[in-house]
Amino acid sequence: MFPVIVSELSSPPPSAIVALSNLVKQFGRFAALRGITAEFAPGRLYALLGDNGAGKTTLLRTLAGLTRPTRGAISLLGTTDVRAACREVGYMAHPSMLYDEMSGMENLRYFARLYGIEDDAVCSEVIRAVKLDPSLERSVGQYSQGMRQRMSLARALLNDPKILLLDEPFSNVDLGSARDMVGLLAEMRNAGKTLFVVTHQAALLEKVADEFVWIEAGKIVARGRELEPRQPPAEAE
Amino acid sequence: MKRVFPILAVGTAAFLGYGFYEALWVAPTDQLQGDVYRIIYYHVPSAWTAFVFFAVNFVASIVYLVRRNLKADAVAVSAAEVGLVFCSVVLVTGPIWARPVWGIWWTWDWRLTSTLVMWLIYISYLVLRRFSSSGQTPVLAAALAIFGGLDIPLVYFSIWFFRTQHPQPVVGDGGSIDPSMFQVWLINWGAFLCFGALVFWLRYRQALRLQEIEEAEALESLLEVRGA
Amino acid sequence: MSFRSGITRATLAKDIRLEWRSKDAINSMLFFALLVVVIFSFSFDPTAEDSRRIAGGLIWVAFLFAAVVALNQTWARELRNQVLDAYRVSPAPPNSLFVAKALGNFIFVGVLEGFMTPLFAVFYNLRPLGPGWELIPVALLGTWALVVNGTFFAAMSLRTRSREIMLPLLLFPISIPALLAMVRATSAILSGEESIGFWIALLVAYDVVFTMASLFLFETVFEAE
Numbered sequence: 001m002f003p004v005i006v007s008e009l010s011s012p013p014p015s016a017i018v019a020l021s022n023l024v025k026q027f028g029r030f031a032a033l034r035g036i037t038a039e040f041a042p043g044r045l046y047a048l049l050g051d052n053g054a055g056k057t058t059l060l061r062t063l064a065g066l067t068r069p070t071r072g073a074i075s076l077l078g079t080t081d082v083r084a085a086c087r088e089v090g091y092m093a094h095p096s097m098l099y100d101e102m103s104g105m106e107n108l109r110y111f112a113r114l115y116g117i118e119d120d121a122v123c124s125e126v127i128r129a130v131k132l133d134p135s136l137e138r139s140v141g142q143y144s145q146g147m148r149q150r151m152s153l154a155r156a157l158l159n160d161p162k163i164l165l166l167d168e169p170f171s172n173v174d175l176g177s178a179r180d181m182v183g184l185l186a187e188m189r190n191a192g193k194t195l196f197v198v199t200h201q202a203a204l205l206e207k208v209a210d211e212f213v214w215i216e217a218g219k220i221v222a223r224g225r226e227l228e229p230r231q232p233p234a235e236a237e
Numbered sequence: 238m239k240r241v242f243p244i245l246a247v248g249t250a251a252f253l254g255y256g257f258y259e260a261l262w263v264a265p266t267d268q269l270q271g272d273v274y275r276i277i278y279y280h281v282p283s284a285w286t287a288f289v290f291f292a293v294n295f296v297a298s299i300v301y302l303v304r305r306n307l308k309a310d311a312v313a314v315s316a317a318e319v320g321l322v323f324c325s326v327v328l329v330t331g332p333i334w335a336r337p338v339w340g341i342w343w344t345w346d347w348r349l350t351s352t353l354v355m356w357l358i359y360i361s362y363l364v365l366r367r368f369s370s371s372g373q374t375p376v377l378a379a380a381l382a383i384f385g386g387l388d389i390p391l392v393y394f395s396i397w398f399f400r401t402q403h404p405q406p407v408v409g410d411g412g413s414i415d416p417s418m419f420q421v422w423l424i425n426w427g428a429f430l431c432f433g434a435l436v437f438w439l440r441y442r443q444a445l446r447l448q449e450i451e452e453a454e455a456l457e458s459l460l461e462v463r464g465a
Numbered sequence: 466m467s468f469r470s471g472i473t474r475a476t477l478a479k480d481i482r483l484e485w486r487s488k489d490a491i492n493s494m495l496f497f498a499l500l501v502v503v504i505f506s507f508s509f510d511p512t513a514e515d516s517r518r519i520a521g522g523l524i525w526v527a528f529l530f531a532a533v534v535a536l537n538q539t540w541a542r543e544l545r546n547q548v549l550d551a552y553r554v555s556p557a558p559p560n561s562l563f564v565a566k567a568l569g570n571f572i573f574v575g576v577l578e579g580f581m582t583p584l585f586a587v588f589y590n591l592r593p594l595g596p597g598w599e600l601i602p603v604a605l606l607g608t609w610a611l612v613v614n615g616t617f618f619a620a621m622s623l624r625t626r627s628r629e630i631m632l633p634l635l636l637f638p639i640s641i642p643a644l645l646a647m648v649r650a651t652s653a654i655l656s657g658e659e660s661i662g663f664w665i666a667l668l669v670a671y672d673v674v675f676t677m678a679s680l681f682l683f684e685t686v687f688e689a690e
């Protein structure tokens with residue numbers, strides 16, 4: 001089991017690693033993000049909470065460069081060109097983003113190539129980091145959900161990203177695997193990575209998250225260190 | 238717009254009427270085909286007009302991809318639709334002409350065949366616009382328009398070569414053109430261009446309106462306060 | 466350049482491996498191709514004199530239908546589990562993906578053609594009266610013409626409703642010059658009556674124009690969201 005470390009930040013964070021300014025994303029008439037302005041410091045684990053349809057996934061996809069904002073500005077790792085920063089970003093969605101017919105190692109070998117990584121050792125390393133066996137020949141389609149989520153996380157870690165975007169990494173995963181993953185995420189945060197984790201299971205992150213961010217109807221309605229019943233927004237954005 | 242339009246409409250109607258008069262009375266009767274041939278004054282200028290509007294669609298699509306200005310997209314869709322109407326006129330007047338002259342409805346004459354393919358390409362353009370989600374329609378449609386525009390010369394060239402190897406009854410050709418006939422062609426072409434431009438203008442303004450409405454609705458959904 | 470070509474090679478290898486593993490895709494395609502040939506044989510009586518003349522056209526129409534089914538499948542694989550997103554978030558250039566998919570489709574359709582051609586030759590008792598080797602450049606150029614546009618339009622169709630019908634709807638009209646060239650060239654070789662120089666030149670021009678157009682516009686279409 002990984003030791004779960006509660007983060008203790010005594011000093012205010014240096015300049016933001018992610019800065020959003022009036023970020024708007026519309027799909028036709030539907031506004032998924034309705035003007036988000038926020039800054040996020042490096043080396044923190046941010047838990048993004050909110051109901052379905054609140055815009056959490058859209059926010060993550062925008063940060064990953066999969067969706068272009070309709071209006072507003074994003075700054076990621078000091079650049080406004082999100083695509084340029086993609087080498088330093090890892091993204092994990094709820095679907096596995098893996099090929100069911102290949103083994104974990106084969107999958108990762110391919111995706112490593114997309115980052116210019118030709119060394120198998122890197123793939124083995126990340127697979128071991130998520131507590132899976134690199135030599136497992138079983139195809140991913142036959143994995144359990146927990147294994148699949150972990151392998152998906154491994155894929156997101158291939159390029160050793162500075163920013164990790166995880167969309168519901170613990171859903172449908174057994175509690176043991178989920179706790180393992182939380183521990184791993186804490187480790188990565190302690191190593192200096194910045195993590196954005198969308199989840200419906202906030203309790204899992206209670207001891208590990210540096211900050212909770214509540215998103216509702218496309219806006220950030222609250223942020224806080226503690227996971228408590230949400231107050232009516234005093235300073236809604 | 239409101240004041241200028243009726244004047245332009247009347248002017249265009251007059252122009253069309255003049256072209257009609259020229260085509261049916263002033264132009265000389267053809268030696269071989271008699272008066273039936275007069276449909277050529279609608280068949281050929283329609284084709285030229287369709288080309289003009291499809292060229293506009295091609296250019297507007299390129300402009301859209303470069304500038305991402307939605308007005309260019311409005312121009313593109315309006316030009317495609319107007320061009321398609323004139324293209325349809327060509328495809329309808331062709332058989333109407335061919336039937337009394339050659340006894341068959343359709344001839345695989347190279348010009349008619351190529352026009353049919355052009356018609357199919359722009360129909361597929363409109364289908365793509367309808368079937369794609371509204372945010373992506375301009376980009377996808379512009380890409381298809383460029384492919385289509387690049388294809389048209391290949392279409393005409395390949396079918397021309399094919400048909401010179403295997404000649405069919407030719408619609409719209411047949412030796413030298415009497416200069417007075419050519420003049421009537423030009424008159425009607427001018428009239429069709431005016432008419433096409435007028436309809437295009439209407440359609441373009443409608444397209445702009447639709448864009449405005451969509452933007453307003455989007456803005457509305459952006460600002461609305463949901464729940465408590 | 467080696468980063469890009471490495472990705473293209475890796476993607477192509479991956480696609481071939483995946484195709485090989487889920488053999489039901491290739492098997493069902495081969496069976497479909499066989500059915501097409503047989504049904505054509507019922508519609509266009511192979512024993513009649515005229516059929517030999519139109520065989521050039523028939524075979525390419527059969528290839529076209531088989532190709533459309535294949536083209537739809539190769540992109541569909543990338544939609545499962547949202548795998549395409551994994552490609553898009555990486556620094557890998559979209560064109561490398563396009564080239565890999567186009568080459569993969571070329572191989573796949575080529576396999577289908579290799580399967581169907583002997584069948585046609587047997588059913589229709591075809592023997593080229595002209596130079597038979599000329600069929601090879603025609604097949605290569607013609608197949609690439611179908612595949613390059615087919616891969617592009619299949620990618621475009623991913624973002625539309627009625628995805629499967631969109632592909633042939635977009636592909637068929639634009640492919641007509643290439644189809645005409647393929648059919649005329651094949652018929653000319655089988656009948657030995659005409660030279661195919663013009664048609665080869667047309668296919669080369671077509672392939673060059675649309676390969677360039679696809680490479681130029683693919684990234685735009687790929688990133689449209």
